[in-house]
Amino acid sequence: MRPQAADRPAGADMAHKTPSVADTLKAANTALKAGDPQRAATLYQSVLQRFPGNAKAQAGLKKIGPVGTAPKPSLFAMPQSPQKTIASLGQLSDIEDPIEAAKRAMRGMPAMEKTNDLMAATSGSYKSQLRVKNPEDEFEGKSAEELVQMAHNALNSAQPNKAVRLFSRLHELAPESCDFLNNLGLALRAAGRPEDALETYNKALAIDPEYLQAHCNKGLVYTDQEDYDSAMAAFEAAFTIDPDFALARRNLGLLYMQRGMMAEAEGCFVKAIEADPELGTTYLDISTARKFKEGDPLIPQMVDVLKKKSQSDGEKIPMNFALGKVFADIGDTDNAFRYLSEGNALVKKMRNYDIATDRLRFELIRLQFKAAKPLELTPAEASEHSVKPIFIVGMPRTGSTLIEQVLSSHSKVHGGGELGFLNPTINAILRKAALTPEQGYDKALLQRIRNSYLKKAEGLAAPSEYMTDKNLMNFRFIGYILASMPEAVVIDLQRDPMATCWSMFKHRFLGSGLSFTFDLDDIAEYYKMYKDMMAFWHRKYPGRIVSVNYDAFTRDQDGETRKLLDNCGLEFEQGCIDFHKNKRAVKTASIIQVRKKVYKGSNEEWRKYERFLEPLKEKLGV
Numbered sequence: 001m002r003p004q005a006a007d008r009p010a011g012a013d014m015a016h017k018t019p020s021v022a023d024t025l026k027a028a029n030t031a032l033k034a035g036d037p038q039r040a041a042t043l044y045q046s047v048l049q050r051f052p053g054n055a056k057a058q059a060g061l062k063k064i065g066p067v068g069t070a071p072k073p074s075l076f077a078m079p080q081s082p083q084k085t086i087a088s089l090g091q092l093s094d095i096e097d098p099i100e101a102a103k104r105a106m107r108g109m110p111a112m113e114k115t116n117d118l119m120a121a122t123s124g125s126y127k128s129q130l131r132v133k134n135p136e137d138e139f140e141g142k143s144a145e146e147l148v149q150m151a152h153n154a155l156n157s158a159q160p161n162k163a164v165r166l167f168s169r170l171h172e173l174a175p176e177s178c179d180f181l182n183n184l185g186l187a188l189r190a191a192g193r194p195e196d197a198l199e200t201y202n203k204a205l206a207i208d209p210e211y212l213q214a215h216c217n218k219g220l221v222y223t224d225q226e227d228y229d230s231a232m233a234a235f236e237a238a239f240t241i242d243p244d245f246a247l248a249r250r251n252l253g254l255l256y257m258q259r260g261m262m263a264e265a266e267g268c269f270v271k272a273i274e275a276d277p278e279l280g281t282t283y284l285d286i287s288t289a290r291k292f293k294e295g296d297p298l299i300p301q302m303v304d305v306l307k308k309k310s311q312s313d314g315e316k317i318p319m320n321f322a323l324g325k326v327f328a329d330i331g332d333t334d335n336a337f338r339y340l341s342e343g344n345a346l347v348k349k350m351r352n353y354d355i356a357t358d359r360l361r362f363e364l365i366r367l368q369f370k371a372a373k374p375l376e377l378t379p380a381e382a383s384e385h386s387v388k389p390i391f392i393v394g395m396p397r398t399g400s401t402l403i404e405q406v407l408s409s410h411s412k413v414h415g416g417g418e419l420g421f422l423n424p425t426i427n428a429i430l431r432k433a434a435l436t437p438e439q440g441y442d443k444a445l446l447q448r449i450r451n452s453y454l455k456k457a458e459g460l461a462a463p464s465e466y467m468t469d470k471n472l473m474n475f476r477f478i479g480y481i482l483a484s485m486p487e488a489v490v491i492d493l494q495r496d497p498m499a500t501c502w503s504m505f506k507h508r509f510l511g512s513g514l515s516f517t518f519d520l521d522d523i524a525e526y527y528k529m530y531k532d533m534m535a536f537w538h539r540k541y542p543g544r545i546v547s548v549n550y551d552a553f554t555r556d557q558d559g560e561t562r563k564l565l566d567n568c569g570l571e572f573e574q575g576c577i578d579f580h581k582n583k584r585a586v587k588t589a590s591i592i593q594v595r596k597k598v599y600k601g602s603n604e605e606w607r608k609y610e611r612f613l614e615p616l617k618e619k620l621g622v
Contacts (some may be wrong), residue, residue, distance in 0.1 A: 047285055160191035178211045181204035197221050198221055218234040246275040353519075361531065365430070385455075396500075404488055422449070446483050
């Protein structure tokens with residue numbers, strides 16, 4: 001039996017596992033009937049700490065009225081919606097699609113099971129003790145609430161190292177707080193320190209072996225490391241403690257999906273929905289795993305969940321995208337477009353994206369390469385490294401997962417997925433360049449980019465000779481790539497512009513670098529900016545960029561595969577034709593398609609929605 005928290009109500013102690021939602025609601029109803037509204041309110045609040053949208057708990061509190069108080073948000077809950085938090089928390093790259101992001105959903109969730117312990121640690125007189133007194137400290141004079149807010153803001157704004165410092169300080173101030181340790185683990189993972197994150201989660205579990213979030217987040221770190229057996233064990237440990245912990249079921253389902261085990265994945269999603277029928281992200285997951293047919297009982301259930309007043313805007317987003325996919329499956333294009341439009345509009349409102357920021361960023365990069373012949377390292381100057389990178393760049397939804405799966409089916413190639421190895425170094429360069437845009441760069445800077453990237457690549461790809469990086473947003477950085485890594489191959493993916501732009505609009509991307517995908521006008525403008533940037537790079541580095549056309553590849557898979565391998569310096573292998581048999585985990589929105597043979601009809605799907613897309617056609621000049 002775990003120790004009882006000082007302020008935990010009598011009888012609220014949990015023995016060997018967290019009570020299920022159904023049992024807790026039943027106990028609350030019993031307490032209410034027995035004339036104990038305060039205990040009933042406490043039980044309803046405990047449900048809402050775990051599942052803020054639970055309608056029965058909300059109705060119960062409303063029924064109790066002023067005797068019970070509305071559930072007080074934990075100091076340690078995310079200040080923004082989980083959906084918005086996930087958009088920037090722990091990203092490896094600017095680009096993150098529904099599957100890659102969905103598997104990480106636990107990252108943005110508040111620590112739910114130990115809220116009482118945390119409130120005890122930061123309320124009353126103890127709250128005033130949690131003030132930093134060292135005048136030389138960057139957090140001097142900050143209260144616990146301020147430190148927590150700063151820490152979560154750091155995660156939300158993609159400043160994981162600052163978040164690590166903040167949560168480390170909070171852990172020092174309250175060393176028995178599992179929530180501080182859990183959030184420190186989140187920050188460490190976001191900062192690219194997986195081993196430290198695992199150690200931190202293990203510290204939390206040493207304090208409380210039944211701390212669900214630590215088990216789940218360990219599973220996500222193991223998934224990052226492609227240690228899938230350990231990941232499954234971690235998720236299973238969570239729902240062994242609490243079979244109704246929907247997020248553990250969901251994470252396990254996403255892991256199954258990445259590995260191509262679709263039946264097992266769907267089974268996990270069904271169980272997650274049974275445990276928490278209002279967890280909208282799980283409906284989005286199952287809409288990816290399942291092709292819906294008219295009459296499926298989940299369809300009216302999803303519509304009803306979306307209509308609930310208890311659903312916040314953040315919770316409505318995945319439901320709208322899920323219903324967009326469902327109605328597209330059954331051929332109802334009017335409803336499909338309506339739900340997709342509503343989901344996209346909600347995301348755009350939350351992100352407050354302005355395309356002018358990206359326009360200025362592109363111009364700043366071009367200024368760095370204004371010289372007629374850009375400075376670059378010669379092969380003799382390039383430091384020795386054992387792996388040759390293959391960069392796959394372009395717009396989302398242009399076939400990057402397909403091309404990477406083809407290449408990673410070769411015996412000499414490791415499929416790296418969407419990597420953010422370039423981002424920290426180049427973002428720092430651009431921040432400095434913004435102050436002195438005419439200054440340019442030197443060879444020492446190129447060596448820094450080279451060594452930083454290739455050392456990480458070697459650690460990931462060994463013993464393979466080649467590694468793919470399909471962070472598509474690297475198209476912005478092609479100049480830095482080719483100038484610092486003369487041996488690199490850059491593949492620019494091309495596809496029908498209407499098919500590309502429509503496909504972006506109907507997928508929910510969470511990466512902050514893809515905030516342009518939630519508005520058709522922004523999509524059209526960004527697409528033209530991408531084409532202009534690629535034309536610039538082709539002028540600066542003629543013959544150095546390999547163009548691969550998705551349409552041509554689907555028409556002549558054999559011929560285009562041979563040409564692709566030749567351009568990468570690889571000999572032909574039959575496994576590259578039979579790429580759909582490749583068992584490597586896939587983490588992108590094309591997770592279903594990549595398990596099948598090449599599909600040739602996707603370029604025409606947008607025509608079903610053509611009557612809604614006339615303004616897009618006009619802006620693209622199609």
